[in-house]
Amino acid sequence: QDLLCRCTLHVPLPSLLCHPMAMLRTASNALFWFCWVLVIAGVVMYHVVVSRVVPPLQDLPENIATGFGLVLGFDFMKQDARIVQDSAATALTMCNVSASTACPVYQPIPVPGSSNTGAQRRTIVDAFGHSLRSIQRVADDQYFGTGALQQTALKLGNIAAGLAQLNDTMDCAASNVIFCNIYEAGGTLLSQVQSVRAEIDRFEGSKEVERFEEYAVYFNLLHILPYFLVVSMIFLSCFWTQGGNCRGSSGSMAVCTVILFLFFLFVALALMTAVVAGGAVARAGTREVRVTQLRGDPTVAQVLDHVEAKFPEFWDLTFANLISGLSGWVGASAVLLAICVIVTLYSCCLCCCRPYSKDAHELVEVS
Numbered sequence: 001q002d003l004l005c006r007c008t009l010h011v012p013l014p015s016l017l018c019h020p021m022a023m024l025r026t027a028s029n030a031l032f033w034f035c036w037v038l039v040i041a042g043v044v045m046y047h048v049v050v051s052r053v054v055p056p057l058q059d060l061p062e063n064i065a066t067g068f069g070l071v072l073g074f075d076f077m078k079q080d081a082r083i084v085q086d087s088a089a090t091a092l093t094m095c096n097v098s099a100s101t102a103c104p105v106y107q108p109i110p111v112p113g114s115s116n117t118g119a120q121r122r123t124i125v126d127a128f129g130h131s132l133r134s135i136q137r138v139a140d141d142q143y144f145g146t147g148a149l150q151q152t153a154l155k156l157g158n159i160a161a162g163l164a165q166l167n168d169t170m171d172c173a174a175s176n177v178i179f180c181n182i183y184e185a186g187g188t189l190l191s192q193v194q195s196v197r198a199e200i201d202r203f204e205g206s207k208e209v210e211r212f213e214e215y216a217v218y219f220n221l222l223h224i225l226p227y228f229l230v231v232s233m234i235f236l237s238c239f240w241t242q243g244g245n246c247r248g249s250s251g252s253m254a255v256c257t258v259i260l261f262l263f264f265l266f267v268a269l270a271l272m273t274a275v276v277a278g279g280a281v282a283r284a285g286t287r288e289v290r291v292t293q294l295r296g297d298p299t300v301a302q303v304l305d306h307v308e309a310k311f312p313e314f315w316d317l318t319f320a321n322l323i324s325g326l327s328g329w330v331g332a333s334a335v336l337l338a339i340c341v342i343v344t345l346y347s348c349c350l351c352c353c354r355p356y357s358k359d360a361h362e363l364v365e366v367s
Contacts, residue, residue: 025355031346032240038339039233042332043226049332050222053325058216061209063318068200071313072138073131078193080127084159085186087127088179091120095172103180111172117179118168124182125163132156132189139196143294143306148199152192155185206293222329225271226336229343232264236347243356258351265344272337279330 056063069075089099094115097106138144139153162178162185239257286301294303304323308315 024353028244028350028353028355031349032237035236035339035343035346036233038342039229042336042339043230046226046332046336047223049325049328052321053329054219054222056322056325057212057219060212060318060322061204061216064204064209067314067318068138068204071134071317072311073134074138074196074200076131077135077196078190080131081186081189081193083127084124084132085183085190087120087123088183088186091115091117091179092176092183095176097172097176097180099180099183103183106176106180111176114169114171115175116169117166117175120179121163121166121168124159128159128163132159135196136160137310141295141310143291143296143298143303144203146199146293146295148195152189152196155188155192158182158185203293206291208291225275225333226268228264228268228271229336229340232261232268233343235261235264236343240350240356244350245354245356261347265340265347269337269340269344272333272340275333276330276337279326279333 073080085099092099092102094117095111095113097103133156136153136156139149139156145153159182162182165178166175235257239254239261242254242257245254286304287299289300290297291300291303298306304319307319
């Protein structure tokens, strides 16, 4: 403002505005405020992205447990296996067969008569569709189908095969064999509930999941990261209002603000670089790190691709928002890193060109 008042006494206004130093000063002003707009927009964007990634990060252990228990049906295994066994036993009574005594040693001999077991068959089908079919998919899966689940997969396969052979009305000689097999398979499933639950707990309690639980309380601190850049801009603003001359005396306020500006800027640069580099390393690491809890020791990338393709309902609950959120976080950090670079370049130009220095004032006045 002082410059404009003084210059208008010596030169016409059009000449002043066209003077190189005046133009440089105008450009510097515009770039300064442009940097502030970038920083504010970048911080807002970063907060929006982090607010979307923090909940899936914090809820990952719980979502995995819910995914196995409710979505894939393992919480209902005991209940539905009991329904299958009881329904098979009821169907056998219609042909005067006691499942608990006859089935363990049942011999497929000609038996007169027939029975209508449509209600029992539908009950078994409903129980199988409620949870057991999903459990069978997991137990027979190429990655989740570990040794502890193979017997479960076999018995569930026997139940599915028996259901495929059943009709509502059948000769007792044929239906007795099928229902005895289903009854025995249901009993085996009931005896395996604890071992299956232990295996699922082993999946849920992996080192990676435990690490998420350990650090979950710190995830909200991610919101703090961009404020190192904001603080650096505040000190740059102080330096800017003092004339932007970094060639002053070592004891001047300008030198102090420059030092603080550089400190917070370098911290912001380091943090954003770490996030972006960490994202690249993590992406590459998913193709190298193996999940030893699963069958065949697949890599993390193989497991994620497999879960997304084969168990989409489990994927949507546990990983979909998490993966997209992490990608967004790395992207937002990359944007803030670019803004840090722009601020760095502007501060270098401000220091080198010194558009607000006393010499620049005098140069415009003389011209």
